[in-house]
Amino acid sequence: MTRARDLHQRGLNALNRGRPLLGARAFRAGLRIAPDDVRLLNSLAAAEAALGNTGQGFALLDRADQLATPETAGLLRQQRGLLLILVGRMDEALVCLDQAIPLLRRDPLVLARTLLNRAMLHQIAGRVRPALADLERCERLGRELGLDRLVAKAVHGRGSCELLAGNIPAALRDFDRARVVYESHADGMLPVVAVERARALLAAGLHSDAATELDYALARFPRTRMDQEHAEALLTRAQVALAAGDLTAAKTWASRAESRFRRRGNETWAAVAAVTKVRAEFKSGKRLGVVAAHAAELAGRLTDLGLQNDAEAAELVAARACLARGDIGKARGHIRARSGPKSLPETRLMRRLALAELGAATGDRRAIFANARAGLDLLRDHRSRVGSLDLRTTTTSLGRELARAGLAAALDHGSPAVVFGWLERSRAQAFRFQPARPPDDDDTVEAVAELRQLAHQVRTAELAGKPDADARRRCAQLERVIRARGWQAEGTGEHFADATFGQVRAALGDATMVSYASADGRLWALVITSARARLVRLGSLATVSESLAKLHSDLDASCGRQLPAALDRVIKASIQRRLEALTRELVEPVRPMLGDSDVVIIPTGALSAVPWGLLPDMTGRPVTVSPSASTWLAGRGTELSAPSRWLFVAGPDLAHADDEVLQLAKVYGEGAVLLGPDATVASTLQALDGCTTAHFAAHGHHERENVLFSRLDLSDGPLMAYDIHQLQSAPAHVVLSSCDVGQTVVRNGDEILGFTAALLYSGTKTVVSSVASVDDDAAVDVMAAYHRGLLQGRRPAHALADATLIQPLMPFVCFGSS
Structure with missing residues (x-):
């Protein structure tokens, strides 16, 4: 029997590492030695269910029940509950787990796992508080037993609850904590936590990053044979494709998920996958009558299965399809009087959008405005809870549609005041929040330092005509790591009011x-x-x-x-x-x-x-470009300080940089001048913090694919947009005289990212930079004239308008407030 116990433990270790196939082999070997061992039968049932053989799992439990003793009754009830979860029979599962927990007080290990499973059941049903209570108890037991893997799973579960509650930074922190343990103790769980991270990134609107996580998970699930989790990953991939507007891919992924769930006998999850597919069909705008009927049928099925949130989402698809066909009466019947207490934020947004569309169909402009405004307020609350600029500048597809509905109604109304209000409500919202500094933990600081060193190496290799592909790949990897750390920063929950x-x-x-x-x-x-x-x-x-x-x-x-x-x-x-x-x-x-x-x-x-300054009507005219009227007004509230603390920085490999900086230093007199090897990132950041006027003559690079790492080249590596957010007090006025770092990536909702944008987000009032390539030689005289104008008391837009008259085709723009 010792051999059977050893095999049982070996199987449990494999199962807990996310390796059900290895676990099943060990359990079967043990049963050949001890065919009536209840614990072996119980564990093999779990392994078979994880492999997709739920029928075999239930048969094994039925056999074990016939051999049960008071000591094993709780164990068998909890296992049956888990299998019922896997086939979507949630209510029956909860009964089993509730019955099991009182019977497991003398077996803390199984009790902890049962609490973990019941928490998962509560989470699936949207019951966050009881889920968190079970997870807290599970984590405590895991720590008492010294089981890091179990603690990690409890933390993983807590992250899922935080995601359900809409706290994306907290969810990502928990997922990363769990992942660290999984890497050394349960590598089979890595694709599972990757799917959870993808769900969080999807909720944040980062579709590309979510797809990357899912592609990693989907490549690894076939090795682990975790069939349920594999199917859930396929479903999440469909949801990501839908959010990104790739309707063909969304339908394909959803169909694959639905088929896999049905093979498992899990009709509940199959119905959820079907809702995703019907949402993609609705978006395609074809066969809307069929879509409406199918969505309504799915809503009824999901209601019977106890999934009220998913049922409401399906009803809303039916309502929107009816509205698109002009069937207002049927549409009304599919929109509930109010969302249920367990409705997720996405469903609440969808309901607001459906009501706004109903208002448009009936000519009720007040209903359009009220519902679009309420939906956008929900999104603003969500944004206020994240600290990462990367997350603050993303917009969900529902958010875009709500903003579009409100603006369309405002344009139809024609009132300038009303249009103004909707423009401000729906653009550049990230500027409405206090700037948040990126994480400065040791791991992040180390990653940033390595990135800076490698980026310098990449630049040197490029200038020598010998590109370093390995260093470039490592840079991309480090950028992903640093961004991911930034996503975990939480916001204050506060925001500034829009300008009237x-x-x-x-x-x-x-x-x-x-x-x-x-x-x-x-x-x-x-x-x-x-x-x-x-x-x-x-x-x-x-x-x-x-x-x-x-x-x-x-x-x-x-x-x-x-x-x-x-x-x-x-x-x-x-x-x-x-x-x-x-x-x-x-x-x-x-x-x-x-x-x-x-x-x-x-x-x-x-x-x-x-x-703008190159357009004939604007040449010689003071022009200021701002992300929103609210941002412009906020900057106007603080008059630009007279230049008092000056900083002039010349970067490497730019022929006229030193001459330009030295010429400007003569114009100003005293000030910090950083040339050659003195123009390091550290010295520049130290001098930049809190200065009134800073001027950079340095090569810049606008990174379209990863704009947080747009940069200026300095002597020891790049000064990145990421670094700007570390400043305690942003410089009041910055001039970037070279290259095209005035360019930005514009996300939905006119949210901007790039080096110039980073300065504005950090509190800089005015940035002068170029939106196209600049002739660095010709720019020297323009910049000298510009700064002379500033010293004569002219505002930046006026000084720039005059200075650019002396050279043609100078694409400089005055951003912010002037």
């Missing part, structure tokens, strides 16, 4: 604000002065985006190059055509209201990359 229409008009003085918006592929301009406001319909966003892309290509082609005369004339003529096209689309329709006033531009989407 009246406040902005009062602050404009003699200036004119042009706030651009897009809806259904068309651009609009809301033109505001202190005396009047007007909503102007413009042309196609696609047309403007195409002209802008071609302009950038031409500017890059002509920048700082000695081209053959004929080619130079062709490119210059092309640039003028692109500028004229942009003028026709963006400026001519609003020209009557501009006069000769200063202009404040609030761009949308691709318009963040317009070199």
